[in-house]
Amino acid sequence: MAKTFTCLYTSTSQLNSFIDLNELNEYPNLLVQVFTGIPERPFILKLQKELTDKLPVAHIAGCSTSGEIYEGRITEKKTVICFTAFEKTELKTFLLNRADFIDSYQMGQTLAQELAVFNTKAVILFPAGFDIDSTALLEGIYENQPEMVISGGLAGDNGLFQEGFSFTRNGITSDGLAALALQSGHLSVRSFANYQWQEIGKSFTVTKAEGSTIYSINNKKPLNILKRYLGQAFIKELPQSGTEFPFLLNYRGEKVSVFIIKSLENGAIKVNRKVKEGDTLTFAYANLEDIIDRSLQKLNELNHNPPENIFIYNCMARKQFARDFTEKELEMLQMIAPANGFFSYGEIAFRKGALPQMVGHSLTYLALSESIGESAKTRQDSFVYEKTAQFKTIASLTHLMHAAQDDIKELNRNLKMSEQNYKSLFDNNADFVYSTDLKGNFTSVNPSFVKTFGYSREEIMGKSALGYVRDEDVQRIRLHFYRALRGREQYYNVYIDAKSGETNLFQLKNIPITVNGECVGIYGIGRNITEQKKIEEKITELAFFDQDTGLPNRIKFTEQLEMEVKRARKKQKKLAVLSIDIDRFKIINDSLGHFAGDMVLKEISERIERVLPSGSYLGRFSGDKFTLVLSREATIEKVMKVSKKILEEISHPISQSKQEFIVTASIGASLHPDDGSDEHLLLKNADIATNRSKQQGGNRVTFFSMEMNQQAMVRLELESYLRKALQKNEFYLCYQPLIDLETGNLYGSEALIRWNHPKLGLVSPGEFIPLAEETGLIEDIGGWVLRSACKQNKRWQILGYESLSISVNVSAYQFQQPGFLQEVKMALELSGMEPQYLTLELTESTMLRNVEYSIQVMQSLQDIGVKVSIDDFGTGYSSLSYLKDLPINTLKIDRSFINNLRLNTSDVAIVKAIITMGHGLAVKVVAEGVETQEQIELLKELKCHYAQGFYIHKPLMNREFEEGLSKYAQTHS
CATH class of the missing domain: 3.20.20.450 (EAL domain)
Structure with a gap:
């Protein structure tokens, strides 16, 4: 018969008296489980030494907790020591550190091999540390010992948001595990795990992950997802809150829980198991009504065939979420047999023939008896639980969430019907239509698309839409794509090559595909506008653009400047107008001819454009004269910086007609509103400043002033006389x-x-x-x-x-x-x-x-x-x-x-x-x-x-x- 003695530790002398009083030194197979709410290494080492000195042959294993269970009662920040004396069962303890193994899976394999040698019937595990991959650990054990019962829980930290400790008589670890093996042909082992998760809300896709760290979900930072759906308080309370609302993941054909144990500064999260890109996650909550019903059923079964001892590994979330029921449940267990254990950050659920899981919001226990074959005393009383008013509120909320989930499913069914209606419009549209997912991969194309580009549906499905546009357009189209994902309709033109190699210009419209308020992709609608565009461009070019350089002409530039002046006046901001005149350009024209001169001017215009900042607008007025407007940060310093870059770029040697020229320029600048209130004054005064630059030898920038204006009038008079x-x-x-x-x-x-x-x-x-x-x-x-x-x-x-x-x-x-x-x-x-x-x-x-x-x-x-x-x-x-x-x-x-x-x-x-x-x-x-x-x-x-x-x-x-x-x-x- 296995007999349990439980001590609520207060001091060394009290512990020694308890051991002596119960003659615990007399038991050859004594198991000592220590559950402490004081997660401090010095305290644990001191207690470890006291037990080792007093009980030199006892098998010791324990961990820090987030609450202790002492004879069916909840304690906080205490230390419970449970002594279980076995008559026929042999014991063995192990202490493993994660750093000694390649990964958690190998650590599980190694432990399983040791347990196999020991002929273990059941093992109790106390993992410690957030970097332990519990799923991999349990897989490593299970694949080598599939029939062995596994129980236990993850060490807690008593709400201090730090890693807990596990220990044996041989040492202590915060990144490893303590294990206790029970071996006996006379030992009856029954395990139970009571957890019921209910999915809620939409599904999410893991879009970037490595090991147990998730970097993005639905291409967004995980913390942003959590903050939106669960609130900032949930993030602040991690890892405790992580056991209340885990993710559910489809793994090996069943739904398993994924607990969030840590948030990282870069917006990523760490979970208790490995995940990979493409995994689908859904939020889940504990179905408390089902949990209570199942617990009462199991309690009554256990009551009719009571064990000798019950080791309990309970979830700290249940202590917070359903305190009243948790207390009553523990009292009922104590009525059946001595019930001791602790509240953890994750409990091991064992089911015969299935992979053990690290679950949450669960009560798990290990019920042990050595009196196999003897008639056990059967109790006739049945356990019941009178639900509190708070529980009734929670039950109503649970029903409400069920109904909401059902409504979502019904909405999805209606959406499918709507899709069929839209499909007709999609397939029969004369314009080509396509859709992509969030990554820009084709998810559908209509018959007009196939006809336009010559690609079959099978050739294009699942491939990136960016793969069919020119390299130079990729960045621009990607920008439109992301804007569409954010809910803004996008219109743009792009050249696309058909499968035959023919290139045409298409007008595209991108609109977001929204499902349940979330964007899941985009629709693209387009048509061929090649001929239309050619006609429009020719008309516009002739009317508003210079034929040699392609720059806006005087009409177009003045029109744009008028708009910029109005905008600057409204926002009370400065803008600058620069007049750029090439020094002594007539020499090039006269020596090489006008055609070569035009080629030189074209190159100069390209050079100027290369060094212009954003918010610039360049035009060619006539001959060798260019005009520029700077609409952003039009300070004197900014104008000087831009002007110097232009002068430097122009001054590089130019090769034309097998000859090399060094060209310079004169720049004049006027500022709005100081030098002019409208576009005409600004242009005039920039010209005056340019002439001053030329008078001073060229290759320089000059700012307009009233003095220049007067001098300009004198210059005009002098030119007339000359x-x-x-x-x-x-x-x-x-x-x-x-x-x-x-x-x-x-x-x-x-x-x-x-x-x-x-x-x-x-x-x-x-x-x-x-x-x-x-x-x-x-x-x-x-x-x-x-x-x-x-x-x-x-x-x-x-x-x-x-x-x-x-x-x-x-x-x-x-x-x-x-x-x-x-x-x-x-x-x-x-x-x-x-x-x-x-x-x-x-x-x-x-x-x-x-x-x-x-x-x-x-x-x-x-x-x-x-x-x-x-x-x-x-x-x-x-x-x-x-x-x-x-x-x-x-x-x-x-x-x-x-x-x-x-x-x-x-x-x-x-x-x-x-x-x-x-x-x-x-x-x-x-x-x-x-x-x-x-x-x-x-x-x-x-x-x-x-x-x-x-x-x-x-x-x-x-x-x-x-x-x-x-x-x-x-x-x-």
């Missing part, structure tokens, strides 16, 4: 002497243009020359200067100064004109001057704009005897790399290096380097801007060839120059 200046003979030339530093002799002059306007007076060349280049007037003005200078120099030669030479500046625009060489020849022919007395001065930037073309023109000039000089040398970017290839006669050192030329300055080193380089290349070097005797002496010492400047003489009118020649001749005669 156009008439040539025909009104308002231009004249001055001549600045050039001397040979070695001899001090005058050898020539530089012709400099001046403009004397009757109203404006003398206008600086720095003002009107850039304007003349920008407007194209420089070609006529430059031709006049060249002809006039040659005639004047020839006149001086006739007067007796035969070796006198003349230098003439040539603008970049003029030099790049195809007829420039012919113009030089004509000037020489009209004047009668020999070519060797003419020097043409070109700036570095002029030559580097198109190096190959420049070299060709310069070589032609050399061939006819005209000399070529590089003006302002040292201010360019790439002069040294091209200098050796240029057919030139003279280098002219820029005045910026001469101005500060004094002994012991860095400019001496620069000037010396240029002069040395000139000697090495066998070209003459001219210093311009000489203003002191010290500079003259330094230049002589450095062996510079020629000089000019105010120290020698300022520019002179032709009459003054002639007088100077006369004086010079008398002095040197």
Whole structure:
């Protein structure tokens, strides 16, 4: 006979007295089960030592709890020690740590092999730790010992939300299990598990999982699902609340419970068993009415054939959810036999011939007797339970949930009928129709779809719809797909290839498929609009878009800007308008032709678009002018950042017609509302700012101001006067002497243009020359200067100064004109001057704009005897790399290096380097801007060839120059 003694532990002395009083040392097969509501390692180790010292041969196994059962009564945060003395049954304990095994399944297999050697009839398990996969553990045991009775429960933590402990006399673990094996041919073992789960609500699909961690359900974070259906309080109370509302999973043909034991920071959840993608889960609740009825039935059966001992492993959720019945149930069990145990986070349910399960909301017990064959005392009383008012409320709620579930089923039946009605419309629709699941895989296609694309239904079902569109459209269509899943109808056009390879444009509409308030996929409806689209695009293109770049034209851009201004005004936000003008683009057009120029502009437009931020709108107004609106974060800093990116992108070399060009741009910006209240003012003021950028040399950004507006008016007036200046003979030339530093002799002059306007007076060349280049007037003005200078120099030669030479500046625009060489020849022919007395001065930037073309023109000039000089040398970017290839006669050192030329300055080193380089290349070097005797002496010492400047003489009118020649001749005669 197995006899049980139960102690409610309070102290070491009380425990020792209890053991001595009941002479527990006298029993050879003594089982000690310890259930403690104090989940503290030091306390458990202390108690473990006390029991081991006092009972050195006893078999000890126990765990921490979420409530203890002491002689049929519930205790909290106490320690119950149950001593069971067996006469004929042998015992053995095991302590296993999960870290010693590959996984929980292997741990179960290993334990089963040990139990087989011991010839175990029943085993009691106390798993501890959330990382134990209880299902895998039980499978490992069951597959090796299918007939063995398994019982027990998962260690609790007394509501502290931490992992519990299991222990034997040999050790303690928080990530493993304690096991107790019972072996006897004389032992009667009866087990019972009372759990009744009722499914409720919709089904969910596991869409991402690994092991026992679920990362997404229905492509959503599991915590969001739980929060929606069970509330935030459920999540906060995990793992305790997880046993109240588990998931049900179809496993091996039956519904098994899946308990949520932990929530993770990334929105995932950890459960008590492995799950995989594709598993279907449903919420479940405990059917309390059925549980009570089944419990009373089993209690009465047990009462008619009572055991000697009852080991109880109860669910902590039942203690909370149905406290009154749980207390009465335990009292009834104690009336049958000594009933002790604990409340756990999961109980092991054993049924003969079936895989054991870790269940919840359950009462499980192990009823043991050694008196097999002896007549057991049968009790005649029947157990009944008077249901409380609270239970009646819960029962009503249960019926309500049943009815709701039945309503859902009825609704689904009605939905199927509706589906049949829709199917007719689906199959007979002239437009193609299809549906996909949440992953975008085809779930249905109508006959029109098959006809349109040539794919049979079998070829396409289950495959991703994205696999039939172009790679570049995938991201856009995926975006529309997800918007449709969120309940927003989507309309878009997309090119799709048919099975035959033919490509057409289709207009698609995506709408969500909603079932029970949840989106389960999308419908797609489409039609071929290829021809219609071609006609519409052609009409729109002709009316609103530039033919060369495809950008919005002036009409379209102004229309869009008007809308942006209204939006900005309503939201009280800033926006910016940028005018982008390509610097000196006319040179490219004139040298390569308009077709090549258009190709260059197309590439420039593409470059600009590459660096634009979101909220930008780019248009082409005309020629080489682009306009841009920035509607997001239109601060000065943002405009500057965008403008610099545009300038940088444009400045990269461009190859066209086997030639390489370096192009720059001028940008002007106006801001709404500061610089204009409507689109017309903003465009006008951005233009004004652009012109200021061009006046300052280009390749820069300028912001509009009222000062610029006034200057723009002055500029317009100046341009008007400039156009008439040539025909009104308002231009004249001055001549600045050039001397040979070695001899001090005058050898020539530089012709400099001046403009004397009757109203404006003398206008600086720095003002009107850039304007003349920008407007194209420089070609006529430059031709006049060249002809006039040659005639004047020839006149001086006739007067007796035969070796006198003349230098003439040539603008970049003029030099790049195809007829420039012919113009030089004509000037020489009209004047009668020999070519060797003419020097043409070109700036570095002029030559580097198109190096190959420049070299060709310069070589032609050399061939006819005209000399070529590089003006302002040292201010360019790439002069040294091209200098050796240029057919030139003279280098002219820029005045910026001469101005500060004094002994012991860095400019001496620069000037010396240029002069040395000139000697090495066998070209003459001219210093311009000489203003002191010290500079003259330094230049002589450095062996510079020629000089000019105010120290020698300022520019002179032709009459003054002639007088100077006369004086010079008398002095040197």
